[in-house]
Amino acid sequence: MTNLVSVITPVxxxxxxxxxxxxxxxxxxxxxxxxxxxWIIQEDGETADVRPHVPSDPRISFEQGRQGRAGMAxxxxxxxxxxxxxxxxxxxxxxxPSALHRDIKVLTEQSGIAWTxxxxxxxxxxxxxxxxxxxxxxxxxxxGAVLERWRTHDYRAQVHPATLCARRDLVxxxxxxxxxxxxxxxxxLMALNAVSTGWFIEECGLLYRKWPxxxxxxxxxxxxxxxxxxxxxxxxxxxxxxxxxxxxx
Numbered sequence: 001m002t003n004l005v006s007v008i009t010p011v012x013x014x015x016x017x018x019x020x021x022x023x024x025x026x027x028x029x030x031x032x033x034x035x036x037x038x039w040i041i042q043e044d045g046e047t048a049d050v051r052p053h054v055p056s057d058p059r060i061s062f063e064q065g066r067q068g069r070a071g072m073a074x075x076x077x078x079x080x081x082x083x084x085x086x087x088x089x090x091x092x093x094x095x096x097p098s099a100l101h102r103d104i105k106v107l108t109e110q111s112g113i114a115w116t117x118x119x120x121x122x123x124x125x126x127x128x129x130x131x132x133x134x135x136x137x138x139x140x141x142x143x144g145a146v147l148e149r150w151r152t153h154d155y156r157a158q159v160h161p162a163t164l165c166a167r168r169d170l171v172x173x174x175x176x177x178x179x180x181x182x183x184x185x186x187x188x189l190m191a192l193n194a195v196s197t198g199w200f201i202e203e204c205g206l207l208y209r210k211w212p213x214x215x216x217x218x219x220x221x222x223x224x225x226x227x228x229x230x231x232x233x234x235x236x237x238x239x240x241x242x243x244x245x246x247x248x249x
Contacts (some may be wrong), residue, residue, distance in 0.1 A: 004083030005100055006168065007039045009220040010073035011091040014213040015050030018092040023055040025095040032160045037087075042077035044070060049105045071184030075176035077170075088185060093208040094123065099205040099229075104163035106199045113140065114196035115166035116188075117159040118205030125211060131153050134158060136201035143246065147238050150186075155231045160199075161185035166192055178237070183230045188236040195245055 007026065010225045011019065017040070026039060039060045043050045045067040054062045065076050078086070085107060087096060121129040131144035136158050150157045162185060170192065192198065 003035045005035065005037050005085040005087050005104060006081035007037050007087045007089050007100075008038065008074055008077045008081065009041045009089050009091050010044055010070040011041055011050055011075065012044045013047055015091040016050040016053040018050070018209065019050075019053045020055060021062075021094055022089060022091060023057065026089075027057075028097060029095065029100045030098050032101055032108075033129040035100075035104055037100060038082060039089075040077045040080050041091075042073040044068065044073040052084055068179075069166060069181050069184070071074055071158060071177040071180055071187075074184065075128050078172065078176050081168055084168055086167055086168045086171050089161060092211065094207040095207070096206065098203075100165075100199050102205065104204060106201065107165065107167065110140075111198060111243035113199045114170050115164060115192045115198045116164075116199035116201055117141075117161070117198065118163045120160040120163060120206050121204050121206050123207040123209045129207065135199050135202065138200055141193065141200055143195065143197050144193060146198070146241060147190050147235075147242070150190065151235060155227075155235075157186065157189060159189070159200055160206070161189040161207070162208055164192070170196065173176040173246060175243075178234065180225065180230050180233070183234065185228075187234045187237065190234050191241055192244040 009022065025070055026037060029037065037059065041054060041060060041062045046064040051062065054060065061080050085104065087100065087103060099118065106113055106116050119135055121131050125145040146157055146159060173189045174188065177184040180187060
């Protein structure tokens with residue numbers, strides 16, 4: 001029997017051209033014995049712009065749906081996930097070699113760990129990469145630690161939600177991704193940390209593409225009133241979850 005990690009990718013027309021590079025990064029993954037990946041691509045909308053860019057691969061499931069931003073697309077994709085683990089991969093990003101292997105190794109060998117994140121490099125338009133300072137030490141991330149630092153550092157997390165890999169049953173129990181115009185992945189990260197222990201992998205796991213069409217580059221993403229509202233509902237949900245339960249593996 002093959003174990004699966006379900007890689008979930010929301011996509012819209014402008015980002016569809018990068019799917020081929022994301023696919024290459026998946027096909028080049030060295031998987032642990034007995035493991036494989038499935039790639040669940042969900043278009044945010046029902047256009048003719050995305051399907052031509054979806055690679056031909058029996059491990060890929062592609063569907064479309066009503067437009068509702070990336071959070072809804074991710075959660076709709078979750079309905080098709082068959083793996084015990086769920087991995088985030090945005091359409092315009094690229095996994096580094098062995099990223100999935102490292103995620104799986106932690107989540108199958110480290111007792112009590114519900115999710116992982118890893119180091120990230122920005123991938124610039126000229127092909128160069130830029131790193132960041134301030135990564136946490138490798139190893140366990142205590143329940144509530146990400147939430148507390150995020151809350152006290154202008155709502156900026158010390159780990160990147162675009163690298164999340166988590167247990168599917170926990171992601172499902174938390175309702176998937178938040179119904180927000182953006183920051184829905186941050187919302188899931190904070191919810192995961194509110195109820196469970198994570199793990200930071202010091203090796204770079206993702207190249208995060210910087211380009212003019214990405215959603216975080218749009219002026220609406222930085223609207224102050226909207227940002228305050230997003231952060232408040234993310235914080236309130238995480239705090240409520242932290243009072244209700246601790247996830248037991």
